[in-house]
Structure formats: C-alpha cells, structure tokens
Amino acid sequence: MTGTGRSHRDGEERAAVHGAAPVRELLRLRPGARVVPDATGATRIYAGQRGTFLGALTPDQSAVLEVLGGGAADEESLLAGVRGRVAEPDLSRVRELVRRLRAHGWLSVTLTAGRTRLLTFRPLGPAAPPPAGSPAAPDPAGLRLSRFAVLRADTSGMVLESPLTHSAVELHDAGLVGLLASLAAPATRDAAAAGPHTVAWPEAVPAVLGALARQGFLVPRDGGHEREFRYAQWAPHELLFHSRSRDGRHDAPFGGTRWAEGAADPLPAVRPPFGGPVVPLPRADLEDLRANDMTLTEVLEDRRSLRRHDDTAPLTLTRLGEFLYRCARNRGVHGDGKQELGDRPYPSGGRSHELEIYPLVERVDGVPPGLYHYDPERHVLELVTRPGPAVRRLSEMSRLTAQMSSPPQVAFLVTARFGRVMWKYSAMGYAMTLKHVGVLYQVMYGVATAMGLAGCALGSGDSDAFAAATGLPWETESTVGEFLLGSRAAQDV
Known part of the structure; x- marks a missing residue:
C-alpha cells in the first residue's frame, strides 16, 4: 500500500x-x-x-x-x-x-x-x-x-x-x-x-x-x-x-440462488392495492372467443404497429376491460414453499410475474382521465393520481415517442416490482425482466390485432415522471416498458 x-x-x-x-x-x-x-x-x-x-x-x-x-x-x-x-x-x-x-x-x-x-x-x-x-x-x-x-x-x-x-x-x-x-x-x-x-x-x-x-x-x-x-x-x-447478465464472463453468483432468503420477505404475487377509488372492468367471454376469434396465423400476419387513433369513436370501458382480461389478468396464485407464484396469460420465468400495468387514460368512454393501476386479481382499475404536471409529462412523452398528433387514448405504463425477480435470481434478474416485457408486448400486439384495435409498443419512457406521479421509489418499482392502445383510425381499418 x-x-x-x-x-x-x-x-x-x-x-x-x-x-x-x-x-x-x-x-x-x-x-x-x-x-x-x-x-x-x-x-x-x-x-x-x-x-x-x-x-x-x-x-x-x-x-x-x-x-x-x-x-x-x-x-x-x-x-x-x-x-x-x-x-x-x-x-x-x-x-x-x-x-x-x-x-x-x-x-x-x-x-x-x-x-x-x-x-x-x-x-x-x-x-x-x-x-x-x-x-x-x-x-x-x-x-x-x-x-x-x-x-x-x-x-x-x-x-x-x-x-x-x-x-x-x-x-x-x-x-x-x-x-x-x-x-x-x-x-x-x-x-x-x-x-x-x-x-x-x-x-x-x-x-x-x-x-x-x-x-x-x-x-x-x-x-x-x-x-x-x-x-x-x-x-x-x-x-x-x-x-x-449471462454466464461466462463474470464470477458473481448467478441464476436462481434465492440469495435474499432469510434476509427479506419475498414480495406477494399480486401487488397490494393503492387504496384509491376503483373502476370495475367487464370480463371477456372466453368461450365465445375460442369459437369466433381470429386464428393465430391471422393474428401474426395482420399484426401492425398502429399509431393513429380514432378520437371520434374512442376506446370504451368494455373494450378496455376485454383487452386487459385477455392480456394480463391473474389466473391464480400458487406456492413453492418459498414464495408466491403467479399465473397470467403470458409466460414469466420462475412464475415471478413482476410486471404491473398502469393505464394512463386520456380518452376512454366510461373512464375519467387519469393514471390508474390495473389490479389483475380483482380485474379493476384503481385510480393512482388524477391529471397533473407529472401525468401530462408522461402523456406527452408517449405522444412524442410515437410521433402522434394527439395524445394516445391509453398508454399502458409497464412497471416491474424488481423484488419479485431480484429476491430469487442473482445477476440475471433485470435481463429476465426485459425479456418478460417483450413477451407481454407480443401478447398485447396479438390481442389488439384480434380485437381490431390500434396497438403500438414504445422503445422507452420517462421513469422519473412515473416516480413523480406515483410516489413509488425508482429503485423498487419503475417503468420498464410502454404500450399504446386506441380505436383504429379509418385509414388503418
């Protein structure tokens, strides 16, 4: 020395x-x-x-x-x-x-x-x-x-x-x-x-x-x-x-080590409610969809990123409820003796299901504007915050990123409760979360296509604005993806 x-x-x-x-x-x-x-x-x-x-x-x-x-x-x-x-x-x-x-x-x-x-x-x-x-x-x-x-x-x-x-x-x-x-x-x-x-x-x-x-x-x-x-x-x-985030070029503990066991409690599979007023959402008729929905090939071949919304006939509460029910509802909670495991329509490594959806509603018939949290267990929208500077900043960020002339009817802000994956996985947890975002995007694109809606994933968003709007600590839960949804403009039908 x-x-x-x-x-x-x-x-x-x-x-x-x-x-x-x-x-x-x-x-x-x-x-x-x-x-x-x-x-x-x-x-x-x-x-x-x-x-x-x-x-x-x-x-x-x-x-x-x-x-x-x-x-x-x-x-x-x-x-x-x-x-x-x-x-x-x-x-x-x-x-x-x-x-x-x-x-x-x-x-x-x-x-x-x-x-x-x-x-x-x-x-x-x-x-x-x-x-x-x-x-x-x-x-x-x-x-x-x-x-x-x-x-x-x-x-x-x-x-x-x-x-x-x-x-x-x-x-x-x-x-x-x-x-x-x-x-x-x-x-x-x-x-x-x-x-x-x-x-x-x-x-x-x-x-x-x-x-x-x-x-x-x-x-x-x-x-x-x-x-x-x-x-x-x-x-x-x-x-x-x-x-x-892959093995081979580091010597750190890697994979499902459950390194936090005994040091911290695992997060529950379903996020606790915020305690705000809720908007009940209609549920989709899955039996009818099984009989009459588009085929997988049709969905894959017809999928497009659509950035134009028809504000003269905006998205409705019923359509929003069907979309979320098909994409992200919680189908059950299981346990492995260590932590709660989720079950949703899209796959998630270790059944962690750390992703949460916060619909930023600008124009939906039956839902007042504001930032909501989608509760996948109760299938309701829970109001997090009404329109204000941080919410407007989020909406404008989505509009500019998508190069739209008016704000999107709904911007789904996808967050991760990082502790759901970080509690178990060493070194690879964040990489796994980004893979989950991609999986969720694909499901959202497929459902939007089958429903005849305009869907578009974004490449980035403003995590600080989300933290300001919700009061959630950036390092505990933060945005990792954004997906826009609205009614299709006539030229895209």
Missing part, C-alpha cells in the same frame, strides 16, 4: 531492486476453487457451475494443487513447496499443470514489488488471447484506459473490470487509481509520466501497464480496435450489462 511513513527496510528493498525488474508474479488457486478427486482416481476442479477435468495427476502435480491452494507462491516457492512434498519431482510435469491451470482460468495472479502487492488479476473464465491491437511494449504516452473499463468499489477494495476481458483486477496500491486516471487524460507525455510517481514502486509501472494492456484494459490512445464497428456499436453500459 502507499503511505507517507515508509520503513528503512522498504528503502533497502527498493534500492536492492532498483534498475532491475522489480515485479514478481504470485500464483494461487482462484477464490472459490474446489479440487475434487473421483472414484476413478481422476481429479476435477470446480467453481460454481464451471469445472475442468484434470485427469489422473502424478504425485508432484497433486502437490502443485496443495501449494497453490494453501496460499500465493512465486515459481521459486512453488517448486520448493513441491519438493517438500515429493522427492525428485518432474519439473516439466509441474510446469505443464501450472500452464493448464492458468489457461483454463484457475489461477489468480498477483503482481508484487518487494513486499508490496500492486494488483491481482482474478480470472473470470478460461484465458483468452489478448485482444487485437493490444500493445506489446506499452508506452504510457501512447496508452489510455479502454472506454469499456469500469472501476468500482468491492469487498476486496477497488476493482477494474471490462466486458471485453476475462479477468477482473483488484487494485491493492491506491496509487494505481491515479495512474489509471492519468491514462484517461489527453495525450501528453508530461501527464502520462506524472502518474507513476504516485505509485509505491514507480519502477514497476511498465510491467503493470504491460499486464493491463495485454489483458485489454489499456488500448492505444488513438482508439485502435475499439473503432471497429463490432465494438463501436456498443455503449459501455450496454456491453457490460450483456456480459454480466
């Missing part, structure tokens, strides 16, 4: 290595790795859901796993540890196993200078070849931090990540943060040279930069390969979200 009160021994160590290559690599098994022998005598290594078959190991290779599982070791101490366990080890077999472990992402690598730990590369999966364009001999003035790199706080301290890399970097020396900041500044040799002097071991900087560049965290200052369309098409947050 950096500090102002360095000991005399630190100075001696610095002097002893000054002018030489001061950086050493310390290896150890990655966090969470488990070495498991099977009945046949073969060995496997696991971490979470990922594993590698190592086969039948020789005694000296088994000793390698013992040493690396017990703590960090450089090559000299690793070989000493193996020799202490096995007489006359075969060093070629030892080095071959270390190479395999490193290539398959089972070894964390810590760079040290003297007794100072600088940083640790924590593997997230099998090692990949360095990205094209990675500089082999880094010059600080010629490098910058990749635009995809993210520096954040973690339980281990500051961690550097990127969706383009197969490792995360734990920064142990606080001076490295300043060094990275200097590499994000405009290209001047003075600026790039200033950063290293804040690091505990300035002479180690070239080796540190070289390691970061080879892993893809640093790129040529002119942008290099990041200008290629395959990279340029991504905003940094989008690519990070893509990489972290």
